Amino acid sequence: MKPLNSSSLEEFTKRFEYFRDAEIDSIEIISATSIKVKINVQDSSRGFDWIGLEFFFEMVIDAKLVEESKLRYIDMSEGLSFFFENGEYFCALGDIKSISGTKDALCFIRSKSLKYQEIQTTI
Numbered sequence: 001m002k003p004l005n006s007s008s009l010e011e012f013t014k015r016f017e018y019f020r021d022a023e024i025d026s027i028e029i030i031s032a033t034s035i036k037v038k039i040n041v042q043d044s045s046r047g048f049d050w051i052g053l054e055f056f057f058e059m060v061i062d063a064k065l066v067e068e069s070k071l072r073y074i075d076m077s078e079g080l081s082f083f084f085e086n087g088e089y090f091c092a093l094g095d096i097k098s099i100s101g102t103k104d105a106l107c108f109i110r111s112k113s114l115k116y117q118e119i120q121t122t123i
Helices: 006-015 068-075 099-104
Strands: 023-031 035-041 049-064 081-084 089-094 110-120
Touching: 006 081, 023 068, 023 110, 035 110, 049 089, 081 099, 089 099
Parallel strands: none
Antiparallel strands: 023 035, 035 049, 049 110, 081 089, 089 110
């Protein structure tokens, strides 16, 4: 897994068109402070081919998650929003404009560490 640095966060999300119309494949609680999220998304650096991404949130501070059985019903047309402030990563479902807005999202994760890796897509 590669760490997602705060300095490359904007470039990373832009590469995947801010995760608009992606599909959340799974959300897995690994421990009280670790969460793994698998997403299928189009990659602009590969001619918009679908790829799988696995995010690993460590040292989770706060989260509001969606039940596994409801993931396929989530509307991803507004994508995901990522923020970094004061050593913390914020990831929220939707086109969120500020960190304070992440708490109002249907699903969000706030953590001290964020890593990712490309995986086989399930599409």
